[in-house]
Every structure is written in C-alpha cells, then in structure tokens.
Amino acid sequence: MANQISPMAYVHPDAKIGDNNIIGPFCYIDADVIIGDNNKMQNSVTLNQGTRMGSNNEIFPGASISTKPQDLKYRGEATICEIGDNNSIRESVTISRGTASKGKTKVGSNNLLMENMHIAHDCVIGNYCIIGNSTKFAGEVVVDDFAIISAECLFHQFTHIGGYVMIQGGSRTSQDIPPYVIAGKEPIRFAGLNLVGLRRRGFSNETIASIREAYNKIYAKGILKEGIQEVKDTMEVTKEIQYIIDFIETAQRGILR
Structure with missing residues (x-):
C-alpha cells in the first residue's frame, strides 16, 4: 500500500521509505534515512541522517532518532542509528547515532521506550525491554534482552545491564548489573532475584x-x-x-x- 505522508511533513528526496508508512504533520525525514514498512510517525517526529528503521514501529510526537552524538570526540563521521521492528518510542525520546568508537547505536525489537528517555551514542539495547520515563543512558551502555528499567534512572558510560532485571526508579549506577536480579534501594545494590519477571x-x-x-x-x-x-x-x-x-x-x- 502507498505511504500516507502529510503535506505538512518534509521527506528528503534521497530518503528511502518502504510501504504503508504513516508520516504525520511536521515530521522531518532527512537524507540518508532508510525505513521499512508499516511504521507510524505521529506529528513532529524527526528522523535524522543515519536512521535505519525496520517495520511496524510507532514513533510518538517530539521523538528524535539518530541525533548528532553529544560527544566532543565526534567529528562528523558517517555513522548510523539502527532501530528494529515493533518498537513503541514515546514522546520526546532521543536516540543518538554512533561515533567512530563503534559506528552504530542499536535498538532491537519489541521494546517500549517511555517518554523523555535518552539513549546516547554507541549504546546497544536488546529486545523486549521496557525503559521508563526520563531514564538516561550515557555512551556505549549495553542492555540485554527482557530488561525492565524504571523511570528516572541514570547509567554511567560503558555499563552493562543484564537480561531479565528489574531496576528501581531513580537508581543511579556506574557498575554492571548482572542478569535475573532486582537492583534498587539507596545507594543501589543487589536486592534479590526478579522472581515475578x-x-x-x-x-x-x-x-x-x-x-x-x-x-x-x-x-x-x-x-x-x-x-x-x-x-x-x-x-x-x-x-x-x-x-x-x-x-x-x-x-x-x-x-x-
């Protein structure tokens, strides 16, 4: 089916758009953007250069994908931000593209990224993750599959978050969090297994x-x-x-x- 592109949206002529996408008013799709099929971009979504998006994603107002890295070592090298399939990317989420370090920021499939959260350059987010409102990842953080991370958490660069974890809201860490656990309290520490999860x-x-x-x-x-x-x-x-x-x-x- 044909794409539904609002006359108030801008799509660069060099962008490569699949089929049956909905691109709402005031969306901006830059050059060097490739997206698949059946994606829905509500109003005011920005897909910057280097975006590589799969299919069946829904992007909510104010989200900005493949933004220029907030890293002073970045010198304009051509890098990408890869988004998988079936993700829900909520209002005002920002995801930076990679730097020369890895060349790619990657978000897998079937994730829920809640309002105002940030994924910095060269991060790798797995599949089936839930990441809460206003949580922030510094550069090169890795999050394994099925992690649940609550709101307003802060993660130091290079940290690794294991799969099947549950992390309490407001937590801050500069250490790796191993799989299957609950991490919480103040200061953050091991708080048992994520039995419910x-x-x-x-x-x-x-x-x-x-x-x-x-x-x-x-x-x-x-x-x-x-x-x-x-x-x-x-x-x-x-x-x-x-x-x-x-x-x-x-x-x-x-x-x-």
Whole structure:
C-alpha cells in the first residue's frame, strides 16, 4: 500500500521509505534515512541522517532518532542509528547515532521506550525491554534482552545491564548489573532475584532455584572470582548459570553487590 505522508511533513528526496508508512504533520525525514514498512510517525517526529528503521514501529510526537552524538570526540563521521521492528518510542525520546568508537547505536525489537528517555551514542539495547520515563543512558551502555528499567534512572558510560532485571526508579549506577536480579534501594545494590519477571517469562521453579543458589554462592564470597569458581565446581552449569558466569567474568566496571 502507498505511504500516507502529510503535506505538512518534509521527506528528503534521497530518503528511502518502504510501504504503508504513516508520516504525520511536521515530521522531518532527512537524507540518508532508510525505513521499512508499516511504521507510524505521529506529528513532529524527526528522523535524522543515519536512521535505519525496520517495520511496524510507532514513533510518538517530539521523538528524535539518530541525533548528532553529544560527544566532543565526534567529528562528523558517517555513522548510523539502527532501530528494529515493533518498537513503541514515546514522546520526546532521543536516540543518538554512533561515533567512530563503534559506528552504530542499536535498538532491537519489541521494546517500549517511555517518554523523555535518552539513549546516547554507541549504546546497544536488546529486545523486549521496557525503559521508563526520563531514564538516561550515557555512551556505549549495553542492555540485554527482557530488561525492565524504571523511570528516572541514570547509567554511567560503558555499563552493562543484564537480561531479565528489574531496576528501581531513580537508581543511579556506574557498575554492571548482572542478569535475573532486582537492583534498587539507596545507594543501589543487589536486592534479590526478579522472581515475578522470571515467572512471567516462563522460568521453571527449578531454574529459578538454581539461579538463586548461584547468586548465594557468588555473593557469599568476599571475592567474586572465588564465588564463580565454587559455582563451577559444585553446580550444573546450565545456560542460565553460564550466562551469569560469563557476565561477571567479562564485566568491565565491577558488579553491583
């Protein structure tokens, strides 16, 4: 089906637009933009150069995608901002494109990005994530699949957020948050397993018990490396346990405790 483009929208002649997209009034679509099919851009949406968007996304008023990075090292190099499919990107969300560091900012599919949140240059956001109002990610943050991050959280550059986490509103961290946990309180710290989230995602009681046992062993040790070794020596290393081990062993900014 043909695209529905408001006469009050601007679409650069070099932009590549798929089929059956709705582009509302006062939208601005720059050159070097490629989008798929069945996307809906409400009024006043900006797709800056470097936007690469899939299909079936809904973008709400005031959102700006592939903005110029807020990084003084950026020198105008050609980079992109890649958005997957089936995302809901709410009012005034801003997502920067990449820099020479990685060349790409990436948001996966089936995410809900709530009003006024910001994703900085070279971040990688997974799939099926929910990110709350006014939460801000500095550059090169990685968020794994199925993370739930509440409103007004702040994340230091290069931090890694594990999958299936629940993070309390207003939290701030400069450390990595491992998978399957609740992180909260003030200052932010490990606050148990995300039991509700794990059950909703179909984790069995046996799997949840195994994850709990692993974290009990890991956090019981003063040195995380010793806790990881005990897990390897005494537990069946399922894919869930291997994910925890790999996450902690590769952490660059230390693990939340």
